Amino acid sequence: MRYLWAIIFSIFLCSCGSVTVDMKDLRRSGDMAxxxxxxxxxxxxxxxxxxxxxxxxxxxxxxxxxxxGKSRGYFENGNKSYVAVYEKGKLISIESWEEDGTVIDE
Incomplete structure (x- = not known):
């Protein structure tokens, strides 16, 4: 019986994983996706x-x-361009970098 509960719990944890999609699979309307x-x-x-x-x-x-949550932008070389934090559609904070990795003071 313990093994059955372990299997059920494992299946539950796997089903709670987050979804990742290409933005092309979403329809935007105003601030909503x-x-x-x-x-x-x-x-x-x-x-x-x-x-x-x-x-x-x-x-x-x-x-x-x-x-x-977090929104991240990247340069062509793979370096971070920005990291923004949103809460329910509202921008809370943002950090930006130059392409060479230098922090942009805001």
């Missing part, structure tokens, strides 16, 4: 890729369709 297939407000991480290089240029976290 919706799953194109279900039409429901998106919860998870959306990635934006450079069309030429296919490198990741942005990574944005959403909750209930609004930006919530």
């Amino acid at each position: 919706f799953d194109k297939i279900t039409g429901k407000p998106f919860a998870g991480t959306a990635l934006i890729y450079d069309e030429k290089t296919k490198n990741k240029i942005e990574q944005i976290e959403f909750e209930e369709g609004l930006m919530h």
